[in-house]
Amino acid sequence: MVTKSPVSSYKAHQQVNETVRETEAKALLSCASRLHKAQNPESGPEFYLDAIRHNQQLWTVFQVTLCEPDNPLPRDLKITLLNLSRFVDKVSLRAQAEYSPALLTSLIDINRQIAAGLNVQTGKPETEAHAVPVAEKTQPGSVSTSI
Numbered sequence: 001m002v003t004k005s006p007v008s009s010y011k012a013h014q015q016v017n018e019t020v021r022e023t024e025a026k027a028l029l030s031c032a033s034r035l036h037k038a039q040n041p042e043s044g045p046e047f048y049l050d051a052i053r054h055n056q057q058l059w060t061v062f063q064v065t066l067c068e069p070d071n072p073l074p075r076d077l078k079i080t081l082l083n084l085s086r087f088v089d090k091v092s093l094r095a096q097a098e099y100s101p102a103l104l105t106s107l108i109d110i111n112r113q114i115a116a117g118l119n120v121q122t123g124k125p126e127t128e129a130h131a132v133p134v135a136e137k138t139q140p141g142s143v144s145t146s147i
Contacts, residue, residue: 032111
């Protein structure tokens, strides 16, 4: 399955009046949704691998953005987010090598927590298209930044 890269999808899906934080939250929730679907064995190994790669590409965009000299985030926050992205990379590589759908849970949780923090800042709830079923909803954490 060939899909657009998250960078092109990210820009293509940003609404005219949408903030960068809102776009980031949508992208994270979209990847979390794909990863969740990939946990179902009926989705097949190709969808599973594609979902992981798509999420990894999104996090690569975040890594590049965090390393840009004009990124306004505080240094400590950048380091924390870069460390988190390294964890995402490690888990992604392991999940690809082992075909272990259970490993995707941590990636899903990370994406949802970061998106929840971004949505708290914008004052907007999760969109219906990417809403998490009630039994799986995570509480917004103290994450308060734009990646």
